[in-house]
Amino acid sequence: MTAVALSVRDFEAAARATLDPVYADFIAGGARDEITVRANEAAFGELQLLPRVLRGNAVRSLDITLFGGRASMPVLLSPTAFHKLVDPEGEVATARAAAAAGAIMVVSMASTVAVGEIAEAARRACEGADPPPLWFQLYLQPDREITEALVRRATDAGCAALVVTVDSAVLGAGERNRRNGFHDLPPGLRCENLVDLRDGENGHVRQILMSAEFTWEHVDWLRGITDLPILLKGVLHPDDARLAVRHGVDGLVLSNHGGRQLDTVPATLELLPEIAAAVEGRVPVVLDGGVRRGTDVVKALALGASAVGIGRPVMWALADSGEKGVRRLLELLREELDDTLALCGASGVADLTPELVRFPSWGP
Numbered sequence: 001m002t003a004v005a006l007s008v009r010d011f012e013a014a015a016r017a018t019l020d021p022v023y024a025d026f027i028a029g030g031a032r033d034e035i036t037v038r039a040n041e042a043a044f045g046e047l048q049l050l051p052r053v054l055r056g057n058a059v060r061s062l063d064i065t066l067f068g069g070r071a072s073m074p075v076l077l078s079p080t081a082f083h084k085l086v087d088p089e090g091e092v093a094t095a096r097a098a099a100a101a102g103a104i105m106v107v108s109m110a111s112t113v114a115v116g117e118i119a120e121a122a123r124r125a126c127e128g129a130d131p132p133p134l135w136f137q138l139y140l141q142p143d144r145e146i147t148e149a150l151v152r153r154a155t156d157a158g159c160a161a162l163v164v165t166v167d168s169a170v171l172g173a174g175e176r177n178r179r180n181g182f183h184d185l186p187p188g189l190r191c192e193n194l195v196d197l198r199d200g201e202n203g204h205v206r207q208i209l210m211s212a213e214f215t216w217e218h219v220d221w222l223r224g225i226t227d228l229p230i231l232l233k234g235v236l237h238p239d240d241a242r243l244a245v246r247h248g249v250d251g252l253v254l255s256n257h258g259g260r261q262l263d264t265v266p267a268t269l270e271l272l273p274e275i276a277a278a279v280e281g282r283v284p285v286v287l288d289g290g291v292r293r294g295t296d297v298v299k300a301l302a303l304g305a306s307a308v309g310i311g312r313p314v315m316w317a318l319a320d321s322g323e324k325g326v327r328r329l330l331e332l333l334r335e336e337l338d339d340t341l342a343l344c345g346a347s348g349v350a351d352l353t354p355e356l357v358r359f360p361s362w363g364p
């Protein structure tokens with residue numbers, strides 16, 4: 001790390017100073033014109049906070065509970081692939097930092113360390129105390145036996161929930177990656193969760209099959225083979241949110257994949273009020289996309305999210321300074337979040353309600 005990072009955004013500049021530009025593009029990039037990438041961040045800037053004062057909120061808590069598991073802050077680490085691209089310890093470093101911070105980490109199906117090893121690293125980092133929950137992200141696979149094997153691996157590792165990404169019928173059109181010829185992991189790295197799942201293919205990226213064949217029937221099938229809570233990641237339409245609840249899904253991750261799948265979809269923050277209204281509090285909604293500040297977290301929670309996820313910031317911090325970097329990143333967000341709560345007159349996440357936010361209006 002060249003200088004002490006004072007904000008989440010500082011990590012990007014610091015990481016870019018040393019990171020292979022092909023990998024920096026892989027992290028930063030989005031689909032097509034990257035309109036949604038920009039929209040996600042911009043939406044937070046457009047929304048205003050309208051704080052309350054004299055609320056006697058000297059004692060504050062950032063704790064949340066999701067599916068019975070406690071976390072010390074409403075910020076979780078969204079699933080991101082290939083951590084070893086940017087740090088030799090990869091997901092082990094990330095997991096230690098998340099565990100130390102008490103934050104939920106969602107392990108990507110495309111992790112470069114096996115989920116069991118990641119879980120073990122998180123447990124050790126907590127030295128006997130209970131680690132925060134670890135969740136596992138899954139792309140449904142056309143071969144049901146492979147999906148089942150992945151669910152088993154996540155369950156055996158002690159994962160507390162499954163996050164099923166449903167916005168990836170085909171791989172997003174990342175033109176930066178195409179231009180850079182980045183399609184594969186470098187020699188020595190593989191998708192460790194996929195090792196030994198299919199004859200002759202040992203963790204190669206091409207083992208992750210994207211498919212447009214899936215329907216709600218596959219969600220029902222998954223519901224039938226696991227007792228773990230299931231969250232669907234990438235539902236954007238309120239009607240699909242209602243369908244998800246009807247199909248027994250336990251939660252939603254309101255996500256546009258950080259603008260990496262379909263370009264020109266709305267910012268997730270903009271969709272949040274509609275999605276929250278559609279699910280009527282029956283299941284928790286986690287929002288990700290463009291969260292960079294404590295004020296962003298407060299705005300999302302005020303509009304109905306139970307927690308938020310961060311993707312790129314984790315990769316930048318990991319690339320910049322490994323486990324230490326991710327620890328610092330989470331500390332910074334915790335400090336900002338606590339400050340924001342203090343200044344908004346809130347004592348905890350339950351005090352974050354829609355009255356706290358407004359869109360600018362210049363008229364009377």
Ligand code: FNR
Pocket residue numbers: 026027028040078079080081108109110137165233255256257258259260288289290291309310311312313315
């Ligand atoms: C991702 N994302 C992602 N999502 C997923 O379901 N499985 C995955 O393996 C990945 N991999 C991945 C790699 C990288 C480098 C990025 C940047 C993103 C999407 C991720 O979970 C999340 O939705 C977005 O990153 C959130 O937006 P921000 O915080 O990056 O703006």
